[in-house]
Amino acid sequence: MNFPDDLKYTKDHEWARIKGSRATVGITDYAQKELGDIVYVEFKDKGTSLTQGNVFGTVESVKAVSEIYAPISGTIIETNAALLDAPEKINSDCYGDAWMIVIEIKDAPELDKLMDSKAYKAYVEAEAKGH
């Protein structure tokens, strides 16, 4: 499984790519593998303000429904509309084409609560063992 070094990660298996005051958000390789074939995705509208840990969308595989949580507080300034018609991209390119939303960060110090790739990898390995 692939966990790029330049991203921040949540315990709910979202990633955030931070550029200046903006965070691009998606779900991780581990999450897409656990869900299996993804067939549906939806997110809240542009302009919605989110608190860290709030649900901002839902992703569905053939078998399961899973909510997606905001890694950081802020306002949704962009959503990936193309993904709604091609949710299977989440399986094939979860860190690239299958980004979900961009958040204008409200509270930068919250970023410290997120994991780096090394910590997230360890977290996922522990979770996989628990299965």
Next chain:
Amino acid sequence: MRTPLFDAHVKLGAKVVDFHGWDMPVWYTSIKAEHIATRKSCGIFDTSHMGEIYARGSGAVAFLNKMVTIDVSTIEQGQIKYTFLLNTEGGIIDDLTVYCIKPQETYMLCVNASNKDIDFQWLESHNSGSCILENKSESTSMLAVQGPNTFPLLKNLLGFNLENTKYYYFKIHTSPQFGELLISRTGYTGADGAEIFMDNKNSRALWDKLVENGATPCGLGARDTLRLEMGYPLHGNDIDEKTSPLEARLSFAVDLNKESFIGKDALLKQKNEGIKKKLIGIELIDKGVPRQGCICLKDNKEIGIVSSGSISPMLDKGIALCYLDSAVRVGDQVEVLVRDKKLKAVVKKPPFVASQIRK
């Protein structure tokens, strides 16, 4: 619990889930890919968790006729019929297939994994001793080999020509390599193919050989989407002790002309009074996935509930089986409530995808 093939599943990298107490593969690579492999080529499923109950003796037919909804005396040697065990209220304890191994003498009942002990106890509790019942589930393995390529595959590997076995018939085939196999032209996918019963000691070798020769290992995930595309009910979801075969529109497997069987009076009463709900399909017009428990609406009025739903990999649309008010008609436009969204759907009589079975 684990089937004799558990190690094979792990070796193939299966994602394993708990299914009614069984550690079973839900998928190996992807539900969609396995689903499509079954429709287009050949999929192989470990269904060894299912139950096999034998009924033997001169009293077997009379006993089974009291217990199931069809006339067992009309099943000929080598034939299989789908039927039900009902409670006195006409509710479905289980759905099953009856295999006539020797008329008047030996029958095999193939029952659901989650119900096999319940079924056996129910049967035994009504058996005055005229029938000898044996639960052979523990020692029997079962593989479902489904899809068009099943035919050449079985021919090449076993020298068995499935073409010569009619739909819902079976043959006993003895293979030097894999022992005695009961091969039936049945399945739960709508793809043509076979289900193979054998002693546990032979199943791993046969599984490996089939996979080696191109059969795609498929998990319970694909098994579920395949059966849903055909509108086949799943016990515990679409049918249960609270629903009757009439409500589930499965009266083809009920013989109300038969003298008597458990649940007959309740079904007759229900037939006379008319049913209030019926099991039917919906196909989504909007994007989305209907799931078990979702409410169905028509003109903003609640008309029923989804009993099982998913996405159809062949249609790439949400599909579901649901219990709807009897007044609802095929072709009606309805809505299904998924989270906070009302999604448009049309009422359809399954199958959602044409069956590939040559009868």
